[in-house]
Amino acid sequence: MQELIQSQKIVDDERKQVILEILADKYCKQILHNTLEKPKSAMEISHEKKIPISTVYRRLQTLYDAKLLAISGSINQDGKKYFLYKSKVKSISLKCDLEVTTVEFVPNKSHSD
Numbered sequence: 270m271q272e273l274i275q276s277q278k279i280v281d282d283e284r285k286q287v288i289l290e291i292l293a294d295k296y297c298k299q300i301l302h303n304t305l306e307k308p309k310s311a312m313e314i315s316h317e318k319k320i321p322i323s324t325v326y327r328r329l330q331t332l333y334d335a336k337l338l339a340i341s342g343s344i345n346q347d348g349k350k351y352f353l354y355k356s357k358v359k360s361i362s363l364k365c366d367l368e369v370t371t372v373e374f375v376p377n378k379s380h381s382d
Contacts, residue, residue: 356377358375
């Protein structure tokens with residue numbers, strides 16, 4: 270059975286601009302790709318993608334503010350809080366004819382709100 274891919278169009282120009290800036294950032298794209306299948310901690314992302322931890326935290330905040338990343342939290346056995354991050358988008362596509370820019374994204378179905 271074939272799955273119907275449901276894309277969502279972004280109409281707000283300010284949000285479009287934020288998404289374009291994120292797509293131009295190699296670290297943001299690496300983080301979204303790295304957290305596509307399962308939630309990961311900032312340390313896991315930093316280690317797996319060889320991105321400095323301070324950069325990971327800055328980009329995680331950017332992606333979360335843009336509503337492209339979900340955060341779930343927990344407390345470990347030592348009583349310390351830790352957070353896991355997961356991509357809310359499977360893909361982002363854009364079309365620009367120099368007058369109108371169209372941005373659409375396909376939600377990550379393995380993500381649950």
